[in-house]
Amino acid sequence: MVTGPQSKLTLLTHTKRAPGHKGLDSYHRQEKYFLVRVSVRSTDYDRTLMSAEANLAGLYPPSGQQIFKENLPWQPIPVHTVPQSEERLLSFPLGDCPRYKQLMNETEHTEEFINVTNTYQDIIELVRNKTGLNKTNVESVWSVYDTLFCESRHNMTAPDWVTADVMEKLRVLKDFSFQPPYASCQIFELYRDNGSVSVSMFYRNDSAVEPYPLQLPGCSLDCPLDEFVRITKLSISEDRDKECQVYSKGKDKEVIISLAVSGSLLFILIVVLLGVICLRKEPISRQGYQHVVSQDVLDKS
Numbered sequence: 001m002v003t004g005p006q007s008k009l010t011l012l013t014h015t016k017r018a019p020g021h022k023g024l025d026s027y028h029r030q031e032k033y034f035l036v037r038v039s040v041r042s043t044d045y046d047r048t049l050m051s052a053e054a055n056l057a058g059l060y061p062p063s064g065q066q067i068f069k070e071n072l073p074w075q076p077i078p079v080h081t082v083p084q085s086e087e088r089l090l091s092f093p094l095g096d097c098p099r100y101k102q103l104m105n106e107t108e109h110t111e112e113f114i115n116v117t118n119t120y121q122d123i124i125e126l127v128r129n130k131t132g133l134n135k136t137n138v139e140s141v142w143s144v145y146d147t148l149f150c151e152s153r154h155n156m157t158a159p160d161w162v163t164a165d166v167m168e169k170l171r172v173l174k175d176f177s178f179q180p181p182y183a184s185c186q187i188f189e190l191y192r193d194n195g196s197v198s199v200s201m202f203y204r205n206d207s208a209v210e211p212y213p214l215q216l217p218g219c220s221l222d223c224p225l226d227e228f229v230r231i232t233k234l235s236i237s238e239d240r241d242k243e244c245q246v247y248s249k250g251k252d253k254e255v256i257i258s259l260a261v262s263g264s265l266l267f268i269l270i271v272v273l274l275g276v277i278c279l280r281k282e283p284i285s286r287q288g289y290q291h292v293v294s295q296d297v298l299d300k301s
Helices: 004-016 022-027 046-059 098-108 111-119 121-131 142-153 164-177 225-235 249-280 295-300
Strands: 185-193 196-204 212-214
Touching (some): 142 164
Antiparallel strands (some): 196 212
């Protein structure tokens, strides 16, 4: 049985000699690792860090002066990462993403989600009872399949309740959330030909066949870089923290109403104050004409 690390090694040694990819073939014609050409980023999980290291071991076996120990076809290559709490590039959903939770809640109330849940309710209840994962649903049941799949790859004995029929139903459900197989990868190839730059995409999920070419909707297989950027722009996250926030129309309406009421009250208060001031100050026109009394008149009086 092929394990994860073995799949990674197979993936990279296969990729290096893939005859159908002019970019990969020419790029890896020079098989030595150069620091200035290669940058590797992984999420901060043991399994993904090990996957990155296994990938690099298959991609860049040492040669010449890079061999530091005889019969050891491996060389250390740095793998960069950031703490899980700071990961914004490779991991999703984020730990605190209200908008994602809102969208998932909407999805769980769709007709398709409800129909799948009703169809496989028996297997979901079985998983809940046997594993103690009481909140398991269609969206999260893939993790149970993943655990059982990994154990089978390492020749571990499955629990008695895990029959072939159960595994088949779990396999169908995990596809609802999409769980790629071991060593699957998305390949982006950048070509420069007489000054024009294009992008080609391939998906590999089986070491027995060549990677499948992927065509971006609205573009050709060899998509011009400018078109590629334009078409994918709306699908690329620019600020995940901002995009994770929920902007409620109801709350916005409440704020507008509150501001309108406050403004109206302030206007009324100003009008009342001006009225009081005007009433307390007697107009000059109502005082009439007054004689000017001379000092002589005052002395006689």
